[in-house]
Amino acid sequence: MSEFKKFDQKNWxxxxxxxxxxxxxxxxxxxxxxGIALITYLxxxxxxxxxxxxxxxxxxxxxxxYSTPFFxxxxxxxxxxxxxxxxxGVRIVLVDxxxxxxxxxxxxxxxIVIGVLMFLAMGYVMFSHEIHKLFS
Amino acid sequence: MYKHRNSQGSGSFSxxxxxxxxLILVVIMIGHYILMHYTPESGHTYDAxxxxxxxxxYRVLDLTFIVLGxxxxxxxxxxxxxxxxxxxxxxxxxxxxxxxxxxxxxxxGIKTILDIPYVQTSSGLLVK
Numbered sequence: 426m427s428e429f430k431k432f433d434q435k436n437w438x439x440x441x442x443x444x445x446x447x448x449x450x451x452x453x454x455x456x457x458x459x460g461i462a463l464i465t466y467l468x469x470x471x472x473x474x475x476x477x478x479x480x481x482x483x484x485x486x487x488x489x490x491y492s493t494p495f496f497x498x499x500x501x502x503x504x505x506x507x508x509x510x511x512x513x514g515v516r517i518v519l520v521d522x523x524x525x526x527x528x529x530x531x532x533x534x535x536x537i538v539i540g541v542l543m544f545l546a547m548g549y550v551m552f553s554h555e556i557h558k559l560f561s
Numbered sequence: 562m563y564k565h566r567n568s569q570g571s572g573s574f575s576x577x578x579x580x581x582x583x584l585i586l587v588v589i590m591i592g593h594y595i596l597m598h599y600t601p602e603s604g605h606t607y608d609a610x611x612x613x614x615x616x617x618x619y620r621v622l623d624l625t626f627i628v629l630g631x632x633x634x635x636x637x638x639x640x641x642x643x644x645x646x647x648x649x650x651x652x653x654x655x656x657x658x659x660x661x662x663x664x665x666x667x668x669x670g671i672k673t674i675l676d677i678p679y680v681q682t683s684s685g686l687l688v689k
Contacts, residue, residue, distance in 0.1 A: 457641060464634030468662075471627070471670040478676040481607040488605045504594055511587045518580050551598040 448533040452513050459510040466503060497551060504547050505540075512536035575636055582633040589626050614677040627670040635663045 444450070476487040490496065516532045519525035525532060549556070597604030613619045642655050 460634070460637045461641075464638060467630055467634055468666055471666045471673070475669060475673050477607070477610060477673050481611075484607040484610075488607075492601065492605045500598070507590055507594065511590065514583045514587065518584060521580065547594060547598070550595060554601055 448530050452516065452533055455509055456513050456517075459506040459513075462503075462506050463510060466506075501544075501548055501551055505544055508540040508543055509536075512540050579633060579636055579640075582629045586626075586629055586633055589622065589629075593626065611677060611680065614674070615679060620674055623674050624671060627667055627674075631663050631667045631670075635659045 446454075473487075473491070476484045491500075513533075513536060516525065516529065516536055519532060520529050603609050639656065639659055647655070
């Protein structure tokens with residue numbers, strides 16, 4: 426009989442990390458991380474758009490910072506968080522309501538593929554103007 | 562005698578609503594991202610926002626987005642906390658912080674949207 430592993434409550438992070446993880450566990454972990462990131466972003470978003478109340482000049486000056494290449498790339502990466510949380514969310518709904526427990530691993534693989542494609546497509550939407558400038 | 566326990570108070574409403582709001586948010590979020598980045602100006606200039614906000618449909622859409630996003634997000638955070646054994650004072654503290662933060666930022670966001678003036682004339686042109 427294999428050694429029974431006692432749950433070490435003091436080092437629960439370490440213990441949890443030591444477990445073997447399949448796609449479902451990674452989906453669960455990443456869903457939490459992306460979710461916390463997105464709600465944090467929503468708070469920042471409401472704060473950062475509040476200068477709308479102060480009129481055109483104040484808002485445009487404020488937004489100059491966010492139109493820089495650095496922030497545009499950050500916004501693109503944020504879309505990766507959005508995509509993972511969205512597609513995995515759909516996967517969760519299918520598992521709950523459409524017998525998805527039978528095919529949740531396939532769903533995970535499809536979400537990753539669809540997610541990567543949508544991420545690249547959004548990259549084109551966001552940077553198409555820069556790309557066109559490069560080749561004109 | 563055995564007492565039948567119904568699902569009231571078990572959190573099943575928030576479980577269903579988390580899925581419904583999630584599905585709505587997926588649609589709005591993808592649209593929001595494409596719209597805000599379709600041109601470099603569309604999401605980053607006052608005039609683009611002003612032009613959109615002349616339509617009450619956009620205002621209602623954005624208000625829905627804020628309210629549903631905030632509910633879904635904070636309910637999700639609460640769901641994470643609920644995975645751990647909490648003492649009742651911890652539960653009360655965490656829920657109070659989440660509700661107060663959520664209400665404050667939701668109202669702030671709603672105020673920001675409603676403060677944007679209507680400037681359209683009858684001819685449909687923007688007054689600068």
